[in-house]
Amino acid sequence: MTDNVAELSALRAREFPWEVRGDAIHFDHASVGPLPQCARDALDAYGLKRAEPHRLGMDDFFPVLDRARSLAGQLIGASAGEIALTTNTSWGVNLAAYTLPLGPGDIVLGSRGEFPANVYPWMAAAKARGFTFEMLPLAGTAADEELILRRIAEDERVKCVALSWVSFWSGARIDLARIGAACRAAEVWFAVDAIQGLGPLTLDVRTMPVDFVSCGAQKWLCSPWGSGFVYVRGELIPQLEPPAAGWLAQASSGDFGRFLDYDPAWHTDARKFEVGTIPYQDIVGMNESLALFLRLGPKQIESHVRALTTRIIEWTHKRRGVKLLTPEAAASRAGIVALATNDLDGDSKKLRAAKVTHSVREGAIRLSPHFHNTMEEVEVVLGALG
C-alpha cells in the first residue's frame, strides 16, 4: 500500500473522506478504529431495516453471522466452525478461563503489564475453579519470554499460558510462535488476547500453535463496538463444555418450529460458545470492515503499518527528551509506538492542536497509526511534537 500512493489516496477518499478533508489525523487505533464508509453504509442500510422490521428478511439474521464467522476465519486461517462471535475480547478470555479443563493444583501463567481484560477473568476463574493464576514480572516493557519458557519447562503444574499478543501500553509484541511451540511441546494451552495485534499484524492459526484467540473488532479491525470473535482450535471444541447456556448454542434452536422439543445438545462447532442473540447490526458493520481488510491484503497492511511506525521510531533517535517504550526491532512491535516524553501534557496538547487523535497511557504518548494513514501524516505528527 505504501508503494502505491494513488491507491492509498483513492482508499482514503472513498472510505475515510473526513481524513481527506483534514478533519483529524487518527493515530489512536489502539483505542478505537474509525468505521470505513463501506461499514457505515451497511450499518445505515441495516439500521433502516431495524427501525422498520417489516423490511428485515431471513438473510438479515443467521446468514449475517455465517458470513462473519467465515470472514474472521479467512483473516486468521481458521475454518468458520472454529470461530464464535463475541461482543468483546473479554468474553473470549472468559471462555478460555472457564472452559479449559483446569482445577486445583494447576497453574495458569500470565504477566504483569497486561490489560485488565486479560487479568480479571483469570483471577475470577482461579477463585471459582481452584487453579492458581501466576502473574510473572515484566522484562522492561515486555512480557518476560525467557522466564515464561523456563516456567513452562520446569513446572509440570503449568497447564496454560494467557498473554496479550501486543501490549496495550508499550506496544511490545510477544513471539507467539516461540511461546506457542514451547506450550505445544509441554502440552500446555495457549490463550491469546489478540485485540492489539490483529490488523496491524497477520496471523495464520494453521501454522501458529495457539488454542484460543480472543479479539474485539472495535479497534484495529475498524468495526462497531459490540463486534468481535474468538477462535477456538478445532480439536479442542468437542472437549470443552460451554460455561453458559442460552438457546443459540444448541443446534436444535436452528429449527424455529420446534423450540419446545428442548434438545440441549450443543452445536458441534464453536457456535456452542455463542449463548444467545448476537448484535446483528454490529456484525453487519464488522463484515464490511473485514471484507475490506481481505480485499486490501492483510500482509500489505502489515508492511504499511511497519513502515509508518519505523519512521516514528527513527525520529526518536534524534529527538531529545523522548524515551521509546516500544521495542525497536520490527519483530517485537506492531502498530503501537509509545513515547515517554519529558512534557507529556504539553506534547499531548501540541498533538491535539494539530488535530492528531492519540492517547496517553502509563506515562507515555501512545501513537497507533493504521493502513489508511500516510507517511505525510506521520511527518505532520512528528512536526507537531517538534
Ligand SMILES: Cc1ncc(COP(=O)(O)O)c(C=O)c1O
Ligand atoms: C489488550 C486488550 N485487551 C482487551 C481490551 C478490551 O477488551 P474488550 O474488547 O472486552 O472491551 C483492550 C482495550 O483496550 C486491550 O488493550
